[in-house]
Amino acid sequence: MKNVRSSTLSFAWQSIRARRTEFVASFLAVLGGAILVTACGVLLQSGLFAGIAPQRYAAAPVVAGAAQSVTAEVPEGPDLVETLPERAMLPAKLVETVAAVPGVRRAIGELGFPVTLMTAGQGGHGTTLGHGWGSAALTPYTLRAGAPPRGPGEVVLDAGTAGRAGAGVGSTVRIATADGAVPYRVAGVAAPPGADALPRQSALFFTDDRARELSGHPREVVAIGVLADPGVRTDAPAGLAGLAGLFEGATDDTLTHRVEQALAAQGYGAERAVVRSGVERGEVEFLGAAQSRSVLTLVSGSFGGFVLMIVLLVVAGTLSLVVHQRRREVALLRAVAATPRQIHRMLATEVLLVAGAAALLGIAPGYLAAQALRDGFARIGVIEEGFALSVGPVPAAAAVLLCLGTARLAVWAAARKQVRVGPVAALRESVVERPDIGRGRITGGYVVLGLAVVSLGAVVAVPQSLATVPAVLCSMLALIGIALLGPRLTAALARIAGAGLLRRFGVAGYLAAANSAAGSRRLAAAVMPLALTIGFASSQFYSQTTLSEATRYQARAATVAPYVVTGAGGVAPDVAAAVRRVPGVTAVTPLVATEVVAVEQTLFDEPLSRSTAYGIDAAGVRGTLDLPVASGTLDDLRGDTVALSETEARWLGKAIGDRVTLALGDGTRVKPRVVAVYRANLGFGDVLLPAATVLPHTTDRLADAVLVATASGTDGPALTGALLPLSKDHPGLAVSDRTSLQAAQDAQTRSQDWLNRLLLAVILGYVALSSATTLVTTTTARTRELALLRLSGGTRAQIARMLTAETTLLAATAVLLGTATAAVPLTALSLRLTTNPVPAGPPWVFAAIVTTTVLTALLAIRIPAGRVLRAHPLEAMRTPT
Structure with missing residues (x-):
C-alpha cells in the first residue's frame, strides 16, 4: 500500500509538472479563495472577540457600564440582541454599591459629555469630552501646572488641548455644550503619564458638580471605574491556566465577578449592566466599540457568505474545466484497464497537491488582507479607529479545509461521469465533446432560476428599506442558475x-x-x-x-421648509426656540435622528425590531414637512405618543390608539400611543417621536438640523442676520436651503x-x-x-x-x-x-x-x-x- 501511495504521488507530481499551464488557473483560484476566506474569518473572529484597548480608563483594572444593547429572551434558542446607537447610563447611586464590594479600594463615577473649546478670534478646536475632576484618577491625569477646578467657572485642560488653543493657567476660554457657550478660567493644565493627551480623545475637567449639571444627567454616570486593593485578583487567568481552573471547578472569586454580583443584587444584571476588565474595558469607554463589534460581525458574516459562494463557484468551475480537458487522457487510462478508483485517486492527488499548496500560501496574505480591510473599514467610518484584530489559527484552518473540501468535491463531480462510461465510449467522447449535461444539473438550474423569480417578486413585496436584498439575491440566483445550465x-x-x-x-x-x-x-x-x-x-x-x-x-x-439651520456637530435646543422668535418665521421643527428598537412581537414573531427614527416638533410640522398621513394626524404627536409608517405599523401589527413598547437610543423603555400612521418615507424613517422625548436620550442632546418655514419676503440673508447673535454661543451655526438637509442625509x-x-x-x-x-x-x-x-x-x-x-x-x-x-x-x-x-x-x-x-x-x-x-x-x- 505504501508503494502504491508513493507511486500515485510521484505520478501526480509528474503530471502537474507536465501541465503547469493548466494547473496555474486552479492554483490561482484556490490561492485567491484562501486569502479571502482567511480574511473574512479573521474579521468575523475579531467581531466576536476583539475590541479597542482602553485609554481613559487605563488606571482602572475593572470598569462597569450600562449595557449598550437591548436583549430579548427566546424560549427555544439564543437570546436576541440589538445594539444601542446612543450612550446608555447607570444610576449614580450604584457607585456606592460598587465601593462597598470587598477588594475595591475606590469606586469613581465617570461623566463624559461632548464639549467644544472656543477661543477669541478662532473657531472651534473640535469636539472633546468634558469630565468631573474627581474622575481624573481613572487615566490617571495629573496636573502639570496650576490647580484643580474649585468653582463652576473654572476648568482644567489637557496639555494637548491647551497647546492647540494657546491657553495657559489664568487664561479665559469659551466652552460650548448643548446649553451654549460659557467663558471659563483655566485653573490648571493636566496630562496622562508620558503624553500630552490621549491618542483618541481630548479632555476638559470641571468641578464634579458642574460636570453633572452640564452633562444633562445629574443622577447618572457613564461608567464606574474601580481601583482595586493591592493583591486583589481582578480577572481570571488567561490561557491554559484559566482553562485548567474552569475544568477543576474553581470558584470565580475575582473582583470582576464580585462587582457583577453586587450590581445584579441591585437589579442590574447582565441585561442592564456590563463589568469589564483587560482589553474589554474599551467596550465601556468607547461608545462605538460595541457597535464596531456588531457591525464587523454582521459585515464579515454577510460578506463572508458572498465570498464563500463565489469561491466555491470559481474553484469548482476552474477545477472542473481542468478535469474535463483531460478526458482523452482519462479515456486512454480506462482503455489500458485503469479502474475508476485509480483514476479518481490520481486526479484527486493532483488537485489536492495544487490546492493544498495554494491554500497554505494564501494564509499569510489572508491575515494581511484582514488588516487592510480593517483599516479600510475604519477609514470610511464603518468601525472605530483603533479596533484591534483577533488573530488566531481558526480562520486559517477553516480556509484550508474549505478550499481542500471544495477542490476534492469538484474533482469527484467532474470525473464521476467520465470514469463511469466504458473505455470505448470514453475514447469516442474524448474526441467529440458531448453537449448534453446531467439531468440533475438541469433540474437544479431550473430550480435556482425559479428561486430567482421568487426573489424578483419579493422586491415589490418587502419594505422599501429592504428591497435591495432580494434584488441582489435575484441577480446572484440567476447567475448560479445560468451557470448550471x-x-x-x-x-x-x-x-x-x-x-x-x-x-x-x-x-x-x-x-x-x-x-x-x-x-x-x-x-x-x-x-x-x-x-x-x-x-x-x-x-x-x-x-x-x-x-x-x-x-x-x-x-x-417630503421637505417643504425652504431653509435649514445647522451647526458644528448639531444644533442646541435653544437655537430652535430663538429661531421661532425671528420675525417672518412661520414654522420651526428640529430633526433629531436616532434609532429605536421595538420590543414587540412582529409579523414573523421576532421580539426585537430596529428602525430609524426622528424626533420632530408637532407644532412646526405644518409648513416644514409634508408626510402623507394614512390615518390619524401628526398634529397630535405630543407627549407620550408616536407616529409609525405604514410599513412599521403593519410589521408590528399596530393601529391608531394602540401602545407600542420602544427602547430609545440609550435603552430607555417607553410605551407611547400611536396617533398617526404615515406613508413610508426612506428619508425620514419608520418612527416619528416628539423631539422633547428623543433629545434627552441622545448622547450629545443636540438636533441634527432645524427646518425653518418663513413668510413671503423673508429670505436666507435676513434669517442669517437675525441668527448672527447666536453664533458666538453656538459654533458653526449656519442657514442654508434644504439641499443641506439632503447632504446631511447623504453623509x-x-x-x-x-x-x-x-x-x-x-x-x-x-x-x-x-x-x-x-x-x-x-x-x-x-x-x-x-x-x-x-x-x-x-x-x-x-x-x-x-x-x-x-x-x-x-x-x-x-x-x-x-x-x-x-x-x-x-x-x-x-x-x-x-x-x-x-x-x-x-x-x-x-x-x-x-x-x-x-x-x-x-x-x-x-x-x-x-x-x-x-x-x-x-x-x-x-x-x-
Whole structure:
C-alpha cells in the first residue's frame, strides 16, 4: 500500500509538472479563495472577540457600564440582541454599591459629555469630552501646572488641548455644550503619564458638580471605574491556566465577578449592566466599540457568505474545466484497464497537491488582507479607529479545509461521469465533446432560476428599506442558475449567433460558431466568470446608488421648509426656540435622528425590531414637512405618543390608539400611543417621536438640523442676520436651503456606500483574476486543435480571424447574460423605489465594468493564442492534452 501511495504521488507530481499551464488557473483560484476566506474569518473572529484597548480608563483594572444593547429572551434558542446607537447610563447611586464590594479600594463615577473649546478670534478646536475632576484618577491625569477646578467657572485642560488653543493657567476660554457657550478660567493644565493627551480623545475637567449639571444627567454616570486593593485578583487567568481552573471547578472569586454580583443584587444584571476588565474595558469607554463589534460581525458574516459562494463557484468551475480537458487522457487510462478508483485517486492527488499548496500560501496574505480591510473599514467610518484584530489559527484552518473540501468535491463531480462510461465510449467522447449535461444539473438550474423569480417578486413585496436584498439575491440566483445550465444555454446562443458571425467574418465566423456550439462546455466555462463579474458588480453597485437616490428623492419630496439651520456637530435646543422668535418665521421643527428598537412581537414573531427614527416638533410640522398621513394626524404627536409608517405599523401589527413598547437610543423603555400612521418615507424613517422625548436620550442632546418655514419676503440673508447673535454661543451655526438637509442625509449613507464599493472591489479583483486564468487555460488547451487547422492549410491570419470571432461571441454572450441578470432586478428595484425604470447611478461605472470584462477576455485569449500560433504546428501537435 505504501508503494502504491508513493507511486500515485510521484505520478501526480509528474503530471502537474507536465501541465503547469493548466494547473496555474486552479492554483490561482484556490490561492485567491484562501486569502479571502482567511480574511473574512479573521474579521468575523475579531467581531466576536476583539475590541479597542482602553485609554481613559487605563488606571482602572475593572470598569462597569450600562449595557449598550437591548436583549430579548427566546424560549427555544439564543437570546436576541440589538445594539444601542446612543450612550446608555447607570444610576449614580450604584457607585456606592460598587465601593462597598470587598477588594475595591475606590469606586469613581465617570461623566463624559461632548464639549467644544472656543477661543477669541478662532473657531472651534473640535469636539472633546468634558469630565468631573474627581474622575481624573481613572487615566490617571495629573496636573502639570496650576490647580484643580474649585468653582463652576473654572476648568482644567489637557496639555494637548491647551497647546492647540494657546491657553495657559489664568487664561479665559469659551466652552460650548448643548446649553451654549460659557467663558471659563483655566485653573490648571493636566496630562496622562508620558503624553500630552490621549491618542483618541481630548479632555476638559470641571468641578464634579458642574460636570453633572452640564452633562444633562445629574443622577447618572457613564461608567464606574474601580481601583482595586493591592493583591486583589481582578480577572481570571488567561490561557491554559484559566482553562485548567474552569475544568477543576474553581470558584470565580475575582473582583470582576464580585462587582457583577453586587450590581445584579441591585437589579442590574447582565441585561442592564456590563463589568469589564483587560482589553474589554474599551467596550465601556468607547461608545462605538460595541457597535464596531456588531457591525464587523454582521459585515464579515454577510460578506463572508458572498465570498464563500463565489469561491466555491470559481474553484469548482476552474477545477472542473481542468478535469474535463483531460478526458482523452482519462479515456486512454480506462482503455489500458485503469479502474475508476485509480483514476479518481490520481486526479484527486493532483488537485489536492495544487490546492493544498495554494491554500497554505494564501494564509499569510489572508491575515494581511484582514488588516487592510480593517483599516479600510475604519477609514470610511464603518468601525472605530483603533479596533484591534483577533488573530488566531481558526480562520486559517477553516480556509484550508474549505478550499481542500471544495477542490476534492469538484474533482469527484467532474470525473464521476467520465470514469463511469466504458473505455470505448470514453475514447469516442474524448474526441467529440458531448453537449448534453446531467439531468440533475438541469433540474437544479431550473430550480435556482425559479428561486430567482421568487426573489424578483419579493422586491415589490418587502419594505422599501429592504428591497435591495432580494434584488441582489435575484441577480446572484440567476447567475448560479445560468451557470448550471451553461453548456446548453451557450450552445443555443452560439447557434443563434452563427448567422451573424458568418456575415461579418465569413468562413472564420462559420468556424467560430461551429467551434463554440461543439465546445459548449468550454464556452460556458469561459463565459460564466465574465458574466458573474458584470452581473454581480452591476447589481451590487446600482442597487446601493438607487437606494441612496430614492432616499434623497423621498426626503426632497417630503421637505417643504425652504431653509435649514445647522451647526458644528448639531444644533442646541435653544437655537430652535430663538429661531421661532425671528420675525417672518412661520414654522420651526428640529430633526433629531436616532434609532429605536421595538420590543414587540412582529409579523414573523421576532421580539426585537430596529428602525430609524426622528424626533420632530408637532407644532412646526405644518409648513416644514409634508408626510402623507394614512390615518390619524401628526398634529397630535405630543407627549407620550408616536407616529409609525405604514410599513412599521403593519410589521408590528399596530393601529391608531394602540401602545407600542420602544427602547430609545440609550435603552430607555417607553410605551407611547400611536396617533398617526404615515406613508413610508426612506428619508425620514419608520418612527416619528416628539423631539422633547428623543433629545434627552441622545448622547450629545443636540438636533441634527432645524427646518425653518418663513413668510413671503423673508429670505436666507435676513434669517442669517437675525441668527448672527447666536453664533458666538453656538459654533458653526449656519442657514442654508434644504439641499443641506439632503447632504446631511447623504453623509449618513456615505460610509455604507463606500463599504459596499470596497467589498465589491475585493470580490471583483478575485473574479477578474479567475476569469483571466480560466480563459488562458481554455485557450492553451486548444494548442493541438489550432495546430491541426494550420496543418490543414489555414494561415495564421485566418486562425486569428476565427479567434477574433470566437472572442466576440464569448464577450457578447457574457455581456448579454451579465447585463440581463442585473438589469431585470434593478429595474424592478428602481420602479419600487423611484417609479423610474432606469436605476440611479453614473452610467460610466457600468461602461467601465463591461469594458474591463471585455478587455480581460480579449487579452486572456489573444496573448496565449499568439504564443501558440508562433510555434511550429508539428511541435504544437506534440503538446500533451
